[in-house]
Amino acid sequence: MPLTLPIAPPFSLASIIRSHGWYQLLPFQCGEDATRLSYTSRLSSGKVILLEISQSDEGVTLDVSGRLTQTEQHEVNDQVRWMLGLEQDLSSFYDLADKEPKLRRMRTHSQGRILRSPTFFEDVLKTMLTTNTTWGGTKRMLQNLVEQFGEPLPAEPARHAFPTPHRLSASTEAELRSVTRLGYRSPYILELAQHTASAELDLESFKTSQLDTPDLRKELLSIKGIGAYAAANLLMLLGRYDYLPVDSWALKMVSLEWYQGAAIGVKEVEQAFERWGKWKGLAYWFWNWENQG
């Protein structure tokens, strides 16, 4: 059942897929060439479907397993629009990036949109699992979580949707720790799922929040397991680029780029990108570091 979404150039699905490592995390799946993306999705009706996303001359093409009702089609469209950031207008950023040699390629390569999960709950949870671990550890924890708690795709039971907050909230800290191997993050993940399932925390409302960015950041920091790095990363996914997700890799790259490899802190990274104002996160994310490291 193919559906098509119109796009406004500059747009490149391949650039979105490669915008960061999310495409390597279940329930995303992607071939070697990273030009098509699969996602196992659980719709609000409870139906689990496989979404195959590709780019054609007409726009973004969605191949969906099985028949969908009109309501389900709308839901799938909304999910993919959000995942690919189709609502974003980056034209004023491109005007600035065109003047910076380290970012000039962004317009010609149609870069700037960052791959998101369909729900903000999923992105918050995934971001928690990127902290204080290696990328291999993040992939392993996500695989355990999705395979243990995600609903299987009926036609291909090896594929699973992302676990719902309700399903996760029914687990225990001990199970998440010893079976899912989430380590000390287990109570944070459990609390996130429980607060989301009980509607005490409405993460999806963050997508359309009218709060200014500093206040939205405070809301994110109030979630156990979300610190400065994770909050900045999540603000980026919400399309707000005022803060920098500074991790140990960023400290190294910025030091090599502007400080001759000297030991630096978060302040120095922020100073390096201050001139980009509300776009600083995007400039940092796509900066061409290729002469470093």
Place this chain on the structure above:
DNA sequence: GGTAGACCTGGACGC
């Protein structure tokens, strides 16, 4: 407001 130490896992390394 700033800082030190604990948290947890898995990979790398030495024996």
Place this chain on the structure above:
DNA sequence: GCGTCCAGGTCTACC
């Protein structure tokens, strides 16, 4: 095969 060390952000207690 076993033990030790290390990397990776966040939280909490303390100053």
